[in-house]
Amino acid sequence: MGRSLLAGLVLFGSATMSFADISAGVAALDKSDFETAAEQFRAAFEAGQPDGAFYLGRMFELGLGTEADMTRAGDLFRVAADGGSALGLNRFGLMFIDGQGVLRDFEKGAELVCKAADMGDANGQFNCGALMLDGRGIPADPDKARALWSEAAEGGHIAAGNLLAVAYKEGEGVEKDPARAFALFSANAERGNAMGLFETAKALHEGNGTEKNLVQAYSYANIAAAMTHPEAPALRDEIEAELTPEQVAEGQKMARAWVEESQKRAAEASATAAVTAPAAGN
Known part of the structure; x- marks a missing residue:
């Protein structure tokens, strides 16, 4: 679809649809x-769903079916935010934090992303927590920042989970808790995150926060290495040297099965990932 057609759909509408569905739009993407x-x-927005404007904005931002146009995208994010879309509030807030098409304004950005956080948006929770940790545009409150990251991690936010896991692993600002760190890293490992896979492999290899399991550790290190984690190949080779040939074969079989299952999950989630609002600094 060319730029003029998408712009026409946004500004003037096409024939009225009898049914508008955000999920159907994502599936079409x-x-x-x-x-x-x-x-x-567009029809979803006209039916009172402000998230429709957010997703249209993401299409313009990413150049999906049109030329990338950040000015038009920003206008749509503002409309979505004004309509009460948590997705729009977070993305429009990031524009102020980054100074992207608007004056950089940490206070305004914090107001918007933290409102999204209050609405339960995982990206908003992560971004609001990041601002609270640094005291940018909002009073510094490390404890509340980590509480927000915990909520975001429970909602599946990978960066929040990894940051919290590192804090618990190293005892940075919180009491050291290897078991909690392992739980967070392993949750991200199951989501296919390379850092989560690598750290889970290390914990299983060392028995840190969990029982030692060399075969499973080898499997995760093998997957992390395939995902080009820079430290994973050395860890994989180190663990492999400690295994019998039968254990190596078992670990590789586990890795193959994990990859096959992960690919199935990724195919199901690909559309949502394509239009997810970014996190601050990503």
Whole structure:
């Protein structure tokens, strides 16, 4: 779809749709059916769903079915935020934090992303926590920042989970808790995150926060190495040297099964990942 058609759908609308569904729009994006996606998002917004404007904004931001146009994207993020979309509030807030098309204004950015956090948006919780930790645009409150990251991690936010896990592993600002660190890293490992996989492998290899399991550690280190984690190949080789040939074969079989299952999950989630609002600094 060309720029003029998507712009027309956003500004003037097409034939009124009898049914508008954000999830249907996301599914259309997954199939690269940008016209249907834009129609669904526009109709959803007109039906009172401000998230529709956010997703249209992401299409313009990422150049999905159109030329990338951050000015138009920003206008749509503002509309979404004004309508009460947590996704829009977080993304529009990041524009102020980054000084992207607007004056850099940490206070305004914090107001918006923290409002998204209050609404339960995981990206908002992560970003609000980051601002609280540094005291940018909002009073510094490390304890509340980590509490927000904990909420975000429970909602599946990978960066929040890894940051919290590092804090518990190293005892940075919190009491050292290897078991809690392992739980957070292993949750991210199951989501296919390279850092989570590597740290889980290390913990299983060392028996740090969990029982030692060399075969499972080898499996995770093998996967992390395949995902190009810089330290994973050395860890994989170190563990392999401690295993019998039968254990090596078992660990490789586990890794193959994990990758196959992960690919199935990734295919199901690909559309949502494509339009997820970014986190601060990402």
